[in-house]
Amino acid sequence: MYGRGIYALRDVSLVVEKGEFVFLTGPSGAGKSTLLRLLLRQELATEGSVRVAGRDLAKLTPGQAQAYRRAVGFVFQDFKLIPTKSVLDNVGLVPRVLGATSVQQQRRTFQVLKWLGLQHRMNAYPLELSGGEQQRVAIARALVNEPALILADEPTGNLDPDLSLEIMNLFRDINARGTTVLVATHNRDLMRHVGRRAITLDHGHVVEAS
Amino acid sequence: MTAHAIAYCFDEALASLWRQRVSVALSVLTIAAALLVLGGFLLVTVNLDRAVSRWSAAAEFSVYLHDDISSEQRVALNSLLDRHPAVASREYVSKADAAVRFRRDFPDLAAGLADLAQNPLPASIEVRLNPAKADGAALEAFARQLMRTGGVADVRFDRRWLERLASIASGVRWTGWTLGAVLLVASILTVATVVRLALHARRDEVEIMQLMGAPIGLLRGPLVVEGLLQGGAGALVALVALYAGYVVLRGRFFAVLGPAFESAAGFLPFGPSALIVLVGMGVGCAGGYLAARHVR
Numbered sequence: 396m397y398g399r400g401i402y403a404l405r406d407v408s409l410v411v412e413k414g415e416f417v418f419l420t421g422p423s424g425a426g427k428s429t430l431l432r433l434l435l436r437q438e439l440a441t442e443g444s445v446r447v448a449g450r451d452l453a454k455l456t457p458g459q460a461q462a463y464r465r466a467v468g469f470v471f472q473d474f475k476l477i478p479t480k481s482v483l484d485n486v487g488l489v490p491r492v493l494g495a496t497s498v499q500q501q502r503r504t505f506q507v508l509k510w511l512g513l514q515h516r517m518n519a520y521p522l523e524l525s526g527g528e529q530q531r532v533a534i535a536r537a538l539v540n541e542p543a544l545i546l547a548d549e550p551t552g553n554l555d556p557d558l559s560l561e562i563m564n565l566f567r568d569i570n571a572r573g574t575t576v577l578v579a580t581h582n583r584d585l586m587r588h589v590g591r592r593a594i595t596l597d598h599g600h601v602v603e604a605s
Numbered sequence: 606m607t608a609h610a611i612a613y614c615f616d617e618a619l620a621s622l623w624r625q626r627v628s629v630a631l632s633v634l635t636i637a638a639a640l641l642v643l644g645g646f647l648l649v650t651v652n653l654d655r656a657v658s659r660w661s662a663a664a665e666f667s668v669y670l671h672d673d674i675s676s677e678q679r680v681a682l683n684s685l686l687d688r689h690p691a692v693a694s695r696e697y698v699s700k701a702d703a704a705v706r707f708r709r710d711f712p713d714l715a716a717g718l719a720d721l722a723q724n725p726l727p728a729s730i731e732v733r734l735n736p737a738k739a740d741g742a743a744l745e746a747f748a749r750q751l752m753r754t755g756g757v758a759d760v761r762f763d764r765r766w767l768e769r770l771a772s773i774a775s776g777v778r779w780t781g782w783t784l785g786a787v788l789l790v791a792s793i794l795t796v797a798t799v800v801r802l803a804l805h806a807r808r809d810e811v812e813i814m815q816l817m818g819a820p821i822g823l824l825r826g827p828l829v830v831e832g833l834l835q836g837g838a839g840a841l842v843a844l845v846a847l848y849a850g851y852v853v854l855r856g857r858f859f860a861v862l863g864p865a866f867e868s869a870a871g872f873l874p875f876g877p878s879a880l881i882v883l884v885g886m887g888v889g890c891a892g893g894y895l896a897a898r899h900v901r
Binding site: 435437457458461462463464465466467469475476477479488489536 | 620809810812813814815816817818819820821823901
């Protein structure tokens with residue numbers, strides 16, 4: 396709930412199974428991004444609880460919350476890449492700084508970049524990349540820690556239809572490897588193309604769960 | 606924190622300092638000005654302490670005698686001096702010797718002395734003290750005892766003005782600490798402002814790092830290091846400026862204060878110099894931390 400009695404989400408009760416691919420859809424302001432922010436623990440629910448793998452996110456200490464975020468991949472519409480860091484650093488910075496074995500970490504980063512077709516761009520900076528490449532870097536960053544859960548908020552919002560399809564196929568491939576994927580989008584064509592469960596939100600309520 | 610994390614904090618801090626080098630330069634100069642004031646007072650007090658110490662070691666009584674002092678009174682006076690533990694040696698200066706010294710020390714006034722029918726200068730005993738046993742209060746009492754001894758006209762005791770000098774040095778030291786503390790608080794706020802500007806410029810990056818699960822130490826670390834480096838740089842600038850000022854003053858004014866002061870004077874020793882650098886880095890750290898607290 397925001398101030399002055401305005402609810403961003405109300406009476407939302409959802410269960411997403413491990414390994415599922417779920418779309419969150421609905422018009423702008425429906426509460427899709429808020430739900431993802433709750434799952435990334437950027438915000439805390441004022442009522443009720445949000446549980447991931449059995450853990451109540453509201454009860455995490457700040458240190459545990461950061462450790463939780465390292466175990467969750469996220470992808471945003473505006474990519475959220477650090478413009479002053481190379482592709483390699485954007486993908487592998489935090490694990491490297493936190494002392495992940497250098498060779499092991501480099502191998503994993505390179506594998507992910509290669510899988511996403513970015514191995515030849517790893518020394519480039521985000522502003523030197525196309526929109527599709529930037530979104531693939533963001534996906535590489537989300538994948539590098541081998542997360543069990545990936546959250547994507549309008550990941551194709553800034554991309555043309557062909558690139559959008561390419562990105563959505565990537566999410567389908569990621570899900571095929573066992574990762575749970577939650578994608579917020581209002582692009583129904585893409586949802587139809589992927590053909591997975593969709594939860595429709597409107598004014599903070601679940602109006603349809605197919 | 607791992608070595609990688611520390612290296613990351615320094616890399617990020619250096620990059621950020623370079624990005625906003627103009628405001629950083631102003632911040633460094635502010636810290637340098639504050640530490641220059643503090644260091645200047647420290648330099649003055651260190652040298653006053655040195656001079657007091659040097660002069661204390663050479664401190665002596667001058668016991669001036671009446672012209673009509675009897676030989677019994679002289680013997681009694683010498684005996685009194687010889688028995689006191691603080692007296693290292695004594696030397697009798699006759700009226701004639703005093704006149705010779707006067708002519709040597711004040712040649713311009715020597716003619717005036719020659720015009721006088723009688724030598725007006727008194728005979729005296731110069732008493733050299735043992736600094737290790739020269740306790741101030743005991744010597745004061747001894748000086749009063751000498752004044753009451755027959756045949757003694759006056760007693761001049763160097764320690765009195767040395768104590769006044771030491772008191773002045775103490776006053777200068779406290780003034781320096783007070784003024785320095787005020788300026789250092791201003792420096793902390795300046796560093797905090799500059800680091801907050803840096804934080805504002807990097808807010809997107811910090812937000813992304815937060816979303817990537819970077820621990821709070823990794824988000825705040827570069828900001829604290831930024832302050833630390835600014836403070837350290839300010840301290841080094843202050844020390845260089847202080848040394849330059851010292852060299853200029855030594856050439857122009859130290860000789861005027863006398864050879865004893867000139868030979869005792871020197872630049873800040875390693876301890877106080879290191880203290881200035883540590884204070885600078887501490888001020889920078891505090892400023893950086895004030896700004897870093899906004900990252901949660």
